[in-house]
Amino acid sequence: MEQAVAECAGLLGAVAEREWEGVRAGRLEWDCRETAVHIAGCLLAYAGQLAGPEQDGYSPFELSMEETSGNADVLRVIGTTGALLAAAIRTAPRHVRAFHPYPFRSANREGFAAMGVVEVLLHTHDIAEGLGVSYEPAPELCDFVLGRIFPHVQPGPAPWPTLLWATGRGELEGRTPLTEWRWNNNLVIDAERITLQGVTPAAATDLSTVGDGGFEWIEGGPVEGTRVGAGLMYKQYEDGVHRPEWTMYVLVRREDERAIGAMGFHGVPDGAGRVEVGYDLVDGARGHGYATEALRALTGWALDRPEVRTVVANVERGNTPSQNVLARAGFTQVAEDPEHLTYELRVPGEG
Template sequence: MAVTADDLDAAMSDVVARLRPATGLDWAARAGGLEWDCWHTAEHIGDCLLSFAGQLVARPQERYVRFMANADKDASPAEVLEFAEAGARILAATVRTSGPTVRAYHPTGRADPEGFAAMGCAETLLHGDDVARGLGLAIDPPRDVCARVLTRLFPEAAQELAGVDPWAALRWSTGRIELPGRPRPAQWRWRGAPLSG
C-alpha cells in the first residue's frame, strides 16, 4: 500500500485535467470552504509541494528549509495552475531520487519520501477539490490513490472507514465533510512519520 511518486503524478494529472478547462472562470472566487480564493489556493499547492521537495533535498531535522515559493502576482489562472503542477512534478522527481532511509522535518513527524509523497497527494487532491468547488466543479480522483494516501496519513481512520469510499474518507479525515453517523472533525492531524516508527 506504499504511496509513490507515481501516485503524486496521478493525483496532479487528475486535478489539472479537471481545472485546466476552468481557467477562464473567475479564480478570485472563494475556494470551497476555505478563506482563500481559488488563485491563492492553487498557489498554496505549488508552494507546499516545492517546500516538501526542499525538505527531502536539504533534510533539516528540526525546521523547514527557509524559503517561500510564490507564483507571480500577475499570473493568470492557467499560469498559477502550471505553478502548482510544476511543484508536484518536482516533488515527484525528488521522491524518486531519495532513498527510503531519508528523513526530514515535518510538524507531523520526521517524514520519509513516502510520507512526503502522501502529503503531496493530499495537498494536491484536497486543495484541488477546494479550487474546483469554488468554480462550481468537483474532482473525482483515482480511488486507489486515495486509499493509499488515507492508509499512510490516517492509519486509524483507514481501518475504521474500511467500507467507505476512500475519497470521502480522506475528505472526512481532513475535516471537509460529514459522513453518516460521523460529524465533521473539528480538528485533525495526519501522520508524516513512517508508520513503522
C-alpha cells in the first residue's frame, strides 16, 4: 500500500501545479481532480470497513475536501488515507472479514489491501493519461493485485498490461477487449466449527512449494495432498481455466483460527452438471468429524448452484475413513474399478 501511494504522489506531485479540474481522466467521466479525490475516498472507506469491521454494508461516512484545497492537498490526503488503510491492514487479524459487495459480500485484509492498491494504480493511470504523462507502476504491485482479486484473469506476458486489459483500460494480444469487469475477493463458506476459505492464486503458489499460504496450520500441516492440489489449481490459473468458486478451500477451525486441511473441486462443473470434489486433513485433525462437516457445507453450496446436478468423489479402495466421510455426508457408491470407488450426491429429488 505504501509503495503504491508513494509512486502516485511522486508522479502526480510533479504536475500538481497544472490545472486538473475540467481535464478528463483517461476513459473516465470524472476530471483529474475528482479522480484524485476518489482515490482518497476509497482508501478511507476501505480503512473504515476493515477497522470496524463493518459486516452488513458500507460505513455511512464520506471524505470531503475543503473548498480552498489544491491538487497538492489532495495528494497529501491520499498519503494520509493510504497510511490509515495500511494501519488497518497491519492490525486486522487474519480471519477478520468486512463487507464489500463484489462478489461475495466480504473481504479479508489481503482483499482490502489489493482493492486499495488497485484503486491507486488504476486511477493514477487515469489521471496520468488525462494529463499526458507516462506512468507504469512496479510490476510486483500489479502481481500482488492480480494474484489476489483477479483470480479469473489468466496471467499475461507482463503484469501491468494484463491489469490494464482486465480493467477495460487496454488491449492484450489474443484477448477480446473488455467493456465490463469486476474483481473477485475469495469466497468463504461457513460451517458449524470451521470455515472453508477460498484459496487465491497467490496463496496457491505459496502452498504448492514450502509456504503456508498465509494460514496458520496445526502441527503437521499442510500435508502433501494439499500442496499437490494447490499446484494443480495454480496450473489451471496459468492456463486460464481457473474459476474462483470452483477452487481449493482451506479448512480453518473457528476455536483457534488454525488450518486443519483442504477441500475443493477438481474443476468447473461439466455439461451434465457433474463436479468432482476431493479433500484431505492433517493427521491431528482426523477423527473429529471436521471432514464430514466441511463436505456437507461444500456440497450443499454446490448443489444450490443451477449449473450443478451431481457432486462426485473418487476414493481409493483401501481408504475406509474417507469412504465413511462420504457416507456420513450423504453420498452413495455408484461405481467401482480395481483401484477406486466412485460416490455421488445428487440434487434432492433427482436421485
